[in-house]
Amino acid sequence: MRKSKNLLWVLGILLTGITLVAADHIDAPAVSGGTSDITDYFAFQAENSSNLVFAANVQGLLSPNATSMATFNENVLVEFNIDNTGDNVEDLVIQAIPRDGKMYFFGPFAPPSTGLNSTIQTAATSSIVDITPYGSDPITTSNQGMQFFAGPRDDPFFFDFGQFNEILAGNATGFNNPGTDTFAGTNVLSIVVEIPKSMLGGNGTLNTWVETKTN
Amino acid sequence: MKINNIKHILLVILTITSLTSCNNDDDGLRTNEPDFSGTFAQADQMGRPAVNTVFVSSNSKDTFNVTTPSEQGAMFQSMFQTNLEALSPAYANAGDKNALGQDAATFTGLLATDVLGVSTTGTTTFFDGTNVLTGRTLSDDVISVELLLIFGGEDGSENPGLTDDNVDANDKPFLTSFPYLASPW
Numbered sequence: 001m002r003k004s005k006n007l008l009w010v011l012g013i014l015l016t017g018i019t020l021v022a023a024d025h026i027d028a029p030a031v032s033g034g035t036s037d038i039t040d041y042f043a044f045q046a047e048n049s050s051n052l053v054f055a056a057n058v059q060g061l062l063s064p065n066a067t068s069m070a071t072f073n074e075n076v077l078v079e080f081n082i083d084n085t086g087d088n089v090e091d092l093v094i095q096a097i098p099r100d101g102k103m104y105f106f107g108p109f110a111p112p113s114t115g116l117n118s119t120i121q122t123a124a125t126s127s128i129v130d131i132t133p134y135g136s137d138p139i140t141t142s143n144q145g146m147q148f149f150a151g152p153r154d155d156p157f158f159f160d161f162g163q164f165n166e167i168l169a170g171n172a173t174g175f176n177n178p179g180t181d182t183f184a185g186t187n188v189l190s191i192v193v194e195i196p197k198s199m200l201g202g203n204g205t206l207n208t209w210v211e212t213k214t215n
Numbered sequence: 216m217k218i219n220n221i222k223h224i225l226l227v228i229l230t231i232t233s234l235t236s237c238n239n240d241d242d243g244l245r246t247n248e249p250d251f252s253g254t255f256a257q258a259d260q261m262g263r264p265a266v267n268t269v270f271v272s273s274n275s276k277d278t279f280n281v282t283t284p285s286e287q288g289a290m291f292q293s294m295f296q297t298n299l300e301a302l303s304p305a306y307a308n309a310g311d312k313n314a315l316g317q318d319a320a321t322f323t324g325l326l327a328t329d330v331l332g333v334s335t336t337g338t339t340t341f342f343d344g345t346n347v348l349t350g351r352t353l354s355d356d357v358i359s360v361e362l363l364l365i366f367g368g369e370d371g372s373e374n375p376g377l378t379d380d381n382v383d384a385n386d387k388p389f390l391t392s393f394p395y396l397a398s399p400w
Binding site: 023024026027029030031036037040041042043045046047052053055062064067076078081083087089091095097100101104113115116117118119120122123131134138140148149152153154156157158159160163164167173174175176177178179180181183184185186187191194196200202204205206207208209210211212213214215 | 236248249253254257258259260265266268273276277281283284285289309311324328330332333335336352353356358376377379381383384388393396399
């Protein structure tokens with residue numbers, strides 16, 4: 001009985017077409033493994049409890065050697081979206097786009113139009129930080145109470161993805177204890193923004209998400 | 216010496232102009248600013264971890280990424296529910312719920328709109344035993360939370376081999392200060 005149940009859901013997993021994916025690493029064919037592939041997104045209260053932190057990672061599963069050569073793509077715009085009215089439509093946006101070794105940030109600003117297409121709002125508050133080279137201490141800048149960082153970091157995601165795949169493949173019936181962190185020793189390219197909560201509006205709860213957009 | 220002074224003055228002027236030009240639209244010094252023109256079209260989207268990965272059928276994953284969150288629920292909830300029920304025996308029977316008291320329809324209704332709620336007044340955590348989806352910190356064991364809600368049933372005891380991957384922390388400690396993420400390997 002137990003075995004047939006297991007077989008049933010293994011079959012179900014296979015039918016849903018789950019492939020080699022994780023937090024959001026290589027989540028869909030059009031972005032998989034490319035420079036616009038978001039691997040992860042975090043939003044949390046900062047060390048200074050008056051601030052929030054937004055962190056977006058792209059280009060996952062970089063070995064140290066690959067990290068030394070990895071660069072942000074100048075055709076990939078990263079947007080942090082903030083809904084402060086509860087309708088899941090962005091009321092504020094923070095844009096990040098690299099140019100010539102620097103990450104340019106615009107916002108937060110109320111976007112002139114919402115949805116799938118964006119233009120870069122250079123009239124909004126702009127902030128610039130040098131992209132931290134691999135092997136260097138983090139380079140950060142501050143502007144209007146905000147802090148900015150862009151550069152390679154350890155992938156903060158942890159998951160025994162290898163065993164998960166063994167389960168999906170029918171080679172195992174459960175996780176190991178202890179498990180093995182498939183993402184150990186790998187890096188990502190990170191964009192981190194710390195921002196005063198007072199700049200974000202809302203009544204105690206925000207809905208947030210991150211997007212990559214390309215031209 | 217004199218040339219050095221001129222150099223210094225020039226450097227100061229250049230520094231000042233490059234610092235001020237970003238906030239000044241009409242000073243005529245923006246000609247050196249990079250080109251930010253053009254329209255950027257959505258490629259990837261993410262709110263909560265592993266949502267597109269686990270709940271969206273393979274031939275819809277790209278579509279999910281280019282659907283705005285306000286439209287995701289209507290377009291994808293029923294697909295999420297179908298895939299959840301196929302994935303987990305914990306939702307096999309009518310009335311089955313997860314540890315948050317959500318049945319398959321309620322759980323997938325929450326997940327299909329892929330945004331991350333963040334509290335601006337209290338604890339920010341994916342799940343800490345008390346607070347649910349009030350943010351996501353770097354150290355949150357989000358996969359084990361999701362496995363528990365997918366496979367664990369009403370009290371978290373169902374399918375015990377599948378509710379925790381037994382990887383509970385990152386391979387490097389995080390920083391207490393900005394930029395918080397650990398240095399690369």
